[in-house]
Amino acid sequence: MDRPFVILCGLGYFEVKLLEAVSQLYPVVAIDIDPIKINSLKPQFEDCEFLHADASSILTWKKLDLKNLVAVITTFTDSDINLEVCRIIRLNFHSDKPIIVLSYSEDRQEEFKQYNAKIIKPIDMAIEAVIGRLQRNYSKAINIGLGQSEIIEVSVLSKSHITDKKLSKLKAKSWHVAAIYRDDQLIIPNGDSVIKINDKVILVGNPRTLENISNILLKGIPQFPLQYGQECIALENSPKSIINETMYLSENLSAKFTLVSYKFPLADRLNHPKLSTPDTIVDKLKDIFTLKEDVGLYIFPEFGDFLNLKLKSIFKNCTKPFLIAKGAYPYKGIIAVMNSFDMLGVLETTIELSKIFNVEYRVLLNVMPDSLSTLSEKIQIRKAAALVRDFESVYKTKINFKTQVKNPVVGTIEFTKHFPNHLVVLNYKKSSKISFLKPHIAYLIVKKIKNSALAVPL
Template identity: 25%
Template sequence: MPSGKYVIVGLGNIGLPLVKMLSKDFELVCIDKNPEILETVRKLRGESTFTIEGDATSRLVLEKAGVNEADTVVITTTSQDVNIEVARVLCDHFTVPRVIAVGITQKGIDELEKLDVEVERIFAVSATGLRNRLELKTKTVHGIGLGKNEILEVEVHAHSRLAYKTLASINPINWRVGIVYRDENLIVPRGETVLKPNDRVVILGDPPVLKTVAEMLSFRFEHFPLEYGDTIMAYVEGEEPDAFFEEIAYLFSVFPLEELIFLHLDRKGLAARIAEMVEKYEFKQALTEVTSEEMFPALLETVREYGRRPGIIVLSRSALAKTIPFAGRRRRYLFELAKAAACPILLAAGTFPYERVAVPCLQLQGLQHATETALEMSVALNYEISALFPRLSRYIASDEQTQEFERMRETVADMSLIYKTSIRTVELEGNPIKTVLSALPGYNLSVNDIGRWEEKKFWQSLLQPDVPWHVVRKSPVSTLLIPPLEAVI
């Protein structure tokens, strides 16, 4: 989620490293007299950062920077007189909730403190320290390691999707929990250790992965699908109806996506059709890639080539069924793709706009993840969310099944309270697969967690069918498959 507007005055040895460290979630304004440094900042952060060449002691320059709308102004020049004068102008003419400035001499520090400014002493200040002040609940652990954000301290938020989970159930990949601080006590983490709200957790691992983990722990997610990426990847087999491209255009119109990549086989007329669709729907940031490989390796190779994860992978439901006619192979393919690409997969069926969204409540594991995603998507879309609960007959349901049903209801109710969004509860009677499939035509989108699909032998599937998979396979509406939580983190 965007975290506010910040103005940085001075892009020297402190200011410029700070700009490099700060998350791009921040709306950033940078002021400096050096045009070359400002150009460097623009290349680093793109259009999301506004740069001003000028003297920040000027009231007009500060007005141009919009400091009245800023959450924080950070003054990082190495001139004590400049820092004091900027702070004085801010104090006299603007209302800024928070001002942080570098102090050089004791006299200068005293002057700044009289202006109600938070002071960082020049000999102790660092870009990392300032970054920690701004990002509050997430701190870079410095003084050890490489100083590349590979070690972070994060405070667990009460509404984090990782709160109240054991480390064994989270199954960290490419990161680890090093230590947990709880109520002034130090806990050496083990598999059975449960993460609790207000725990301070030191995490270690690959910096891009840690960023996502920190956001999960501190409940600071960006709008869907930016927690995964800002790109749509769509694989075109040649059997896709026009509605497939229309649905992609719809996704671009409602979600904050930046780029579209079409992958397709080198088949006669296919490139021309894609080009026609690109022009028709005005996909301005569209790329097309010809591949000789089938869907799975082609998509993964493109992910590696572009060096980032896509926000959504879009496949045509009808084309996928024709390409992979065997249901068991199709299930295995979708599961492995979601896990490897670490992003949602949309099986597009043309049932848009998404005005009514269903979350089939078929098992407790993964339900919170799917419900959270449906709620996060509602930031961009004003739709009605329904939780579909197939209730087994009380004559055949076991005590364990009855208890799981009640826990699922509690999970959905809790998510509704946390996000302050109403979720309609729909109870269905009878066979779970049939009742859910009968209800889905009344909706435009179904949101499902893919992480708990069961791999069964043929004879086992006849006796105990994998209910979530059968609902996805036969769904008459567009279906969003959420990757396993452990794949994302």
């Protein structure tokens, strides 16, 4: 042809419909071995060229002038024929034009990839269309991108820690909000954008993570730590064993758990359905942070080393939530320490964990005497009280909120003594340094309390 055209190999019922659509964009050369079918279609598609031939034969392709070829679409149910078409195009004619394969089976996928062929599965598309009709609030993109559910659209139906919060505060690593639809308007999100109930959002990211995020947006189901990553890595240290508390956590959190040994091999292999114990030994503490990519939570023992250098290293190098397991379990409650960098984040994480472990939660704020408080500190006090009131309104419950005039570290230590086996939750600004001259509140609290503590670096 003397103008751009598309080659369509195979003319079944679906492919005839495809021919109708493609011929609106480009002239089409259609190849099929059934002469009756070809003769019946010629009157309907006068601008298309039909070839009665075997698409898997190189002789057929030698009859064609491929100079203005735009793309090849091959649609046979036999994968061998589709592969032969791909091989001829790439190896015999050295064409780099797009090859689109309509595949009706799961086999030979890797072989198609070597020819850089784009695979589309009509059956999957049909199933997704049906599910989309039945479940209008959630759909996956299967014919764009990788087609592996790394792009989804979901309706926001439930209040959660993700809604009504600036996207920049979510600290999402393995997923992002690509678009927000609100009141029939498209919003291109930035760090200041927020997701609201009744929005539709387009999410991109790790497919497993997106499935968990969609559950949060649809149902408000607590998913910690899956919004940060799919795996939990626990570092076992024989003198301060965390195996039992790790097993307790694995029975409550929806994540994959891996137990890694520190310096020495594990004394015994564990047989636990949710706890993997590979023969992995970490010699340097910082190596654990590069062990796996999709980590949502680290679990460490209370090392108790000289000058607490290991705990300082964790605060400095960890970029995901980490739990210092001190054996204070099963958790009877959760304590949110509002003397944190992000009070909203602490409160949200605390409420989420209280739902997961089905326990009560308390909120603690330590303040300076009014005469010694700076203006910014007074603003923080009012902000904390307002946040608690907002959450009481949203969740229709009375929050146990304690404000006490004490040093944040001393006050938290004294308060937690009355609530053993309560998990303490706080967060901190990762860039803040631990020094004698400027006390690091989160570090000092985690170091000195007897409770297990969850810290989230921001």
